Amino acid sequence: MSSPTQHSAWQALAQHQQEMASVKMTELFAEDATRAESFKASAAGWTLDYSKNRANADTMKWLLQLVEQAGMKSAITGMFQGDHINNTEDRSVLHVALRASKAQDSLLVDGVNVLDEVRQTLAQMEQFVEQLHSGTWQGHSGKKITDVVSIGIGGSYLGPKVVAEALTPYKKDDIKVHFVANIDGSDITEKLKLLNAETTVFIVSSKSFGTLETLYNANAARAWCIAEGVPEADIKKHFAAVSSNVEKAVKFGMAEENIFPMWDWVGGRYSLWSAIGLPIAVAVGMDNFYELLDGAYAMDEHFKTAPFAQNLPVIMGALGVWYSNFHNAQTHALIPYDHYLRAMPAHIQQLDMESNGKANLVDGSGVATDTGPIIWGGAGTNGQHAYHQLLHQGTRLVPVDFIAPLKTHNPVADHHAQLFANCLSQSQALMVGKSLAQAEKELRDAGASEAQVAAIAPHKVIPGNRPSNTLLTEQLTPFSTGSLIALYEHRTFVQGTIWGINSFDQWGVELGKVLGTDVYQRLVTDTDNSQLDASTQALIAAFKDAQ
C-alpha cells in the first residue's frame, strides 16, 4: 500500500479544499433544492444524512476517487476472503465470519473452515445461556444463578458492555450481568458487594489469557468465591472462560468444558460477535444475540456490495478523511441521542483509536499524513450543557456524528420529541450559526444600548458551517445495534485503507505493559532506582512511603 498523498485524487482534494474554504453549507442548500435527498444513503436499518457537510458533488467525486485509488475494492475482498491483511501479525481479519449468513457454509482460513468453528461455538453459547436461564446450571449449593460477572478489559469488555447496555429493554429479568475491567481493586470490590457467591458465575474473557488486569480480577473473584464458602472442587460451577489460549485458561484453573474458543483471526476490538459476546447473550438471550449478528451481517453485505456512492461506511470514512487531512480536524465526536447508547463513544473510541492510531504504512515506512483522529463523545442532551459550547464557538473544527432512533422504548410525556428536537437543532445550529448582524439585532430588540451592543455582540457570534452527519434508525433494537457497530467497524477499515496503514495490530500498547511490569517490581521490592529519572524515582518513593 502506498502513501495516500501519491494518489491523484489526494492532490485534487488538496486543491479542491482551497475552493471550498469560503463556501458555506447554507449556500450549498440554497443552490440545490435536492441536496437533503441526494446527500443521503440508507442501509441495514440506518439512514445517513450527510448533507450538513462541507462537501459538494465535486468533493464527493474526489473522495470516492480517492477511495478507488486506495484499492478499497480489493481491500474489502481481501478482508472478506480471509487474506492475511493484518500483515505484522500475519493474520486474517475475519470478524465478519462471526456473523456470516447461515446460507454460507464454508470460509476457509489456512485450510480450516472457520464457519464450522463459529457455529459450534454459537451452539455451545446457546447451551450455556439456556442452562443459566433455565436453572439447569446451578451454583455449588444447588441454587439458580442470578448474577453473571464478565471479567475482561479492552475489546474483551467495551463491546459486550456497550451492547448489553444498548439492549437494556431486551434484558431478561432473572439474571443480572455485571462488568469488571479495571485492575483498580475498587472496581471488583464494588461489584462483589452486590453479589452472593452461591448464585454468581464469572465469565473470564481474554483472547490471550495473559492480560494482567483480567488475570488479577479473575484471581480476586476466585479468592472471593473460596472465602464465601465455594469448595475448591466446585469452583468450576462458578467460572467460565472465553479465550483463544485454552492451554493458559486450563492452567489458570478453568474447567476445559467451560472454555469457549476465540481465534487469532478475530481482533479484540472486533470480538463482541464471538463468544466474547457471551455476557450479551446471557443478558438478552440467544435470539436477540442472533438478531444482533443479523444486523451486523446486513451491514457487511451492504459494505461488500453497495456502490461506493451509496455505501455508508465508505461515505463516512471518506468524509472523516476529508476533515482529518484537508481541514486539520484533530478529533471526531459521536453524540448519540439515546440514553442506552451513552457508552457507545467509548467502544468506538477503542475500535478506532487502537485500529488507526498508527504512524507507519503497511510496508513499514513512515506515514506522510495524519492518521486516526481522537474519537470522543457522549450522550445528548447532557453534552449540550458541557462540551457543545466548544463545538459551536471554539477554535477547533470538530466533525460530529449525531445518532438517534426515531422511536423510544420509554415514552415519558413528551420527552422523546424534546430529545429528538435537541438532536436536530444541534446539527442545525452547528451549520447555521449566528452572524454579527443577527447578534446585534437581538441585542437591540432586547433594549440594549449601542455601547452594550458593541461590547456584547461579538461574543454572541457563532461561526456556523460546522459539519455533522445524522444517523437515524426506527428504533434501537438488537438488529439496528448490530448494524450500527458494524458500520463503525467498516468505517474504521475504510479510513485505515485510505491511509495505507494496518488497522488490525496494536503494538503501541505493548511498551506500557512492559514498563508497567518493571515499575511494579520496583514498588514491591527493594530495588536500586538511582538509575531511573528523578521524577519516576520520587513517584515510586511516594508510593512506598504511603504503604
Ligand code: F6P
Ligand atoms: O490493550 C491491548 C489489548 O490487547 C486489546 O487489543 C485487547 O482487546 C485487550 O488488550 C484485552 O486483551 P485480551 O482479550 O487478550 O485480554
